Amino acid sequence: MTRYYDLVLGLIPLALGGIAALLSVLGFALTTAIPIASVVAVGLIGHAMFVNGPVDSAPRSAPADDGFQPAD
Structure with missing residues (x-):
């Protein structure tokens, strides 16, 4: 299945x-x-990066405590 970013990658050299x-x-x-x-071509790249930018599908939670102690 062709996704948006696959199309953009194909359109860049085709447009140029x-x-x-x-x-x-x-x-x-x-x-x-x-x-x-x-x-x-740069407009296609800019659209893919900033207008329809890649995002994580799952929201990130707060950083977990990794167990490190502060150095005093």
Whole structure:
């Protein structure tokens, strides 16, 4: 089953290569097409990290007492 992060990992190189190639075919210089395509790829990464970031499914409880004594 394909999850969101699997799709993002697949879309990053597809967006970078596909958009750069498309813009190049449309007449943009390669030195312009690649930065524009990279903005889209970085946008995908940013969305995956900050908008729809990975979270733990179970909430964490308070830290347990590990038995260490303070050094006095």
